[in-house]
Amino acid sequence: MFWRTKKALQLPEYPDQAKLDAVLQTLDSFPPIVFAGEARHLEDRLGEAAMGNAFLLMGGDCAESFKEFNANNIRDTFRVILQMGVVLMFGGQMLVIKVGRMAGQFAKPRSDNFEEKDGVKLPSYRGDNVNAATLNLLRAFATGGYAAMQRVTQWNLDLTEHSEAGDRYQELASRVDEALGFMSAVGLTTDHPIMTTTDFWTSHECLHLPYEQSLTRLDSTSSLYYDCSAHFLWVGERTRQLEGAHVEFLRGIANPLGIKVSDKMDPNELVKLIDILNPENKPGRITIITRMGAENMRVKLPHLIRAVRRAGQIVTWVSDPMHGNTIKAPSGLKTRPFDAIRAEVRAFFDVHEQEGSHPGGVHLEVTGQNVTECIGGSRTVTFDDLGSRYHTHCDPRLNASQSLELAFIIAERLRKRRMGTQQSLAP
Template identity: 85%
Template sequence: MSFYNLSPIQALPLATMMKHHRFKAHALVLTKKCRHLLNLGFENTTKQNLGPSHLANTETPSLHLHRHPRPEASHVKPRTANARRGHRALLCHRNPNPRAPLKKCDLNPSNLIVILFSKPTTMAISSTSNSLIPTKSLIPQTHSLVPSTKLRPGLRSKPVHAPSIVAVHAAEPAKNPVVSDKPKSQAQPPQPQPPTAVRTGKWTVESWKSKKALQLPEYPNQEDLDSVLRTLDAFPPIVFAGEARTLEERLGEAALGNAFLLQGGDCAESFKEFNANNIRDTFRILLQMSVVMMFGGQMPVIKVGRMAGQFAKPRSDPFEEKNGVKLPSYRGDNVNGDSFDEKSRIPDPQRMIRAYCQAAATLNLLRAFATGGYAAMQRVTQWNLDFTQHSEQGDRYRELANRVDEALGFMAAAGLTVDHPIMKTTEFWTSHECLLLPYEQSLTRLDSTSGLYYDCSAHMLWVGERTRQLDGAHVEFLRGVANPLGIKVSDKMDPNELVKLIEILNPQNKPGRITVITRMGAENMRVKLPHLIRAVRRAGQIVTWVSDPMHGNTIKAPCGLKTRPFDAIRAEVRAFFDVHEQEGSHPGGVHLEMTGQNVTECIGGSRTVTFDDLSSRYHTHCDPRLNASQSLELAFIIAERLRRSRMRSQQPLASVGL
């Protein structure tokens, strides 16, 4: 829809809003955005004139709207409940001389105007622009903003190039963990309005059974399966709903470019390699990577492990054949065994009990590491793994850690406290692919504090490339649980299909609810990702964009083992940042298959793992993983890109003396 199709109904100075007690909170929110508006730049802009005929009932002369070639959406949380619906609002800058350069004094609220539009429809500034005003508004629908205020006649306005402003429902604050009730099969949760015709029925914990379910094993004995599921029904939740809500809030910040997600861990956890040292080493390398990224990006890093539940794996072929023998494919240790014999490959429901116990034990140890002092920032110099200490990446990390240690020493000498819990603990969450639906259903609980259903097997779940069908069982199950959700997306994803899928899973457009995890390969990333970003932006949807540089770069080595070249992984990460810089959107995080062990599964890196080295320490049960040295090397690459983005964002502020 053209900008001219919207009818302006009121134009008011921001300073006037601030004097009105009812809307002062909203004005303060807009005032805080003033500094951010400068970061977007004003050179090479395109002017579009809104003539007096379009603003006749506002007694406001013509305004000039400045549009950056790569506009980006920005979302503002409302401060009151009645600000969650109503008119559209656009923040503009007022200046008698539209061609005059922007000055620091121009950021005064008296020079900013808020224009209200009466039609609750998507706004596009031009046919080629992707900037729009999304689905919820800053202004209540049933009231005019403040009593009418006349502007000086003949005054021309020059608006700051502002991103579209939209108020969204904030994620509910985390409450104390409450053990939730197990849902009854006949109980109905609160129902969101279905966004498309694909989802018209009410959701229940069992409604997925009426849909086509892919990638599920066929258990030979239904009675054994039912018995195991009843046992899981009675078990306590592994995670709590309040923790998942907190993660959703953090991911909402990443969607706005104010935080960065680091999600990593095993391709598939195994029963054989379950021990405390492996868990500790993976946790430790994630801590190291987060410090490197946080130091470079000067922003919080959200640490989410592919741990404490990442057992099941989808397979491209339901059967595997060797030497003329055909057996069911290995689907993860919570389904069957990886040994190539008939007994191991038969799906065994008892494995779900063992997977639950291992996930609970893993999370228990992770909680102890995160809150018991191991993750204290004062220990930053002690996190280096033995086999990385004398490598190039180990030396770089040691130098960075010493700088952090010096900063902490300065704080202590200046009398600033370093004993605050934030310095001695860290937030850490768990995630896995939502694949084995009977297991996920058995661990779904009704949260007594919110009245919503949560899958308490993990804080965050994602739907895979092979199971994200709009009318499929996995999407049906996930649309009813309130956990933060990820969507794995390859170069085969159609932009319109992605928009529909997001509508199904996030009809309320809550920030932090949806994380789009792209896995395409570097060249496909540069071609395909821009179309996905533009489609999501046109729909006004709030998502966190994350790169999975692993799955699009798997090759077969001459020895027959699967591997991933580090150079290809690095190229895809760089392409991810380049595309988001080009499109004016936020690179929100990375999703890695990695381990703290000294494995040789991915070739390349500064320590140069070769094809000949693969078989020496190839321990994965599924796909190849980055080892600790390669993971840390990638963290420094990401930190440098975050630092460059930060420096670019500060240049416009420096140019006006801020």
């Protein structure tokens, strides 16, 4: 609770403190949403990604809303992440850690507390700001047979049909089916849990501290505190002050943590922040999520990598190619060009290849809905198309076809990296 003595930015202002306290007390009395052991398991996996032996795939909505809470939307986004995971696993020949930006990505930072339009002044929308039953459905999908590898050919969404990415996925899925058939023919069972279920974790930005505090629990196994609102929490660009309340709160919980980093981050400050949040230098504890734009990535990221390396700190480096590439369309809608997203991903891999470090994952805003929010891709979305299916409550998301197309681009880089490593180890 020491975070309450620190300055907390970006918290909503509630007119009725007594009602807020009553709601928080109710949340405090509820069972945890996730379990400490699950968060520890994720931390172990992220430690593998830090060493280049696994790859993190984070994906989901920019801002979830109650309006879109239905089984089909949740299923379709989950399915896109499964599809992308198969593509990346096949290309990289390594474990893919699937983390949903789901079941908690509600609260949003805003530049101003109020917005004014046509003379009307209203509080800025900060998200619906409360969790819901999404996680129960995700658990059912992940463990109830839906995620079984035998269903790999059935995961395709209608909106990816007749697209280059969809065709490539079907070809890959057929190859996976052949491999499963061979395993069965030689007596290797395909009903093992590793083939019929998948690990799936949840994440969101640690922004609304009273809410996060109300779901923090003391774990009886480890005697450590875990924020049981999600497995993975990250601190954003606007709330990562070294002496701020958000960093103080995160310092006290044992979940794996993310740090969002833009081109404004000073390398020395990053080292200090990592040291505050991970003084024991535990692999998997800290994930650095870079969001810079392609050109800034090539200039700024090497200095961050070198500073962290000099300090001897172990982190998982992840690319968020979405937030540094938001532009305004002629219509006034926010959008993100697919070419810019692809360029930042390529810059991320190029820098890590240059520095001899490990590209540990990607953090994307995606949806299973057939939206037209990001321009470009092989099934080209134009500026004129944006208004037809623009449904996001905050920032533009990749649709399923664009997500798959990007997954194949990343998988090719992982494959080249793997082949290069094998050649360097050859006698």
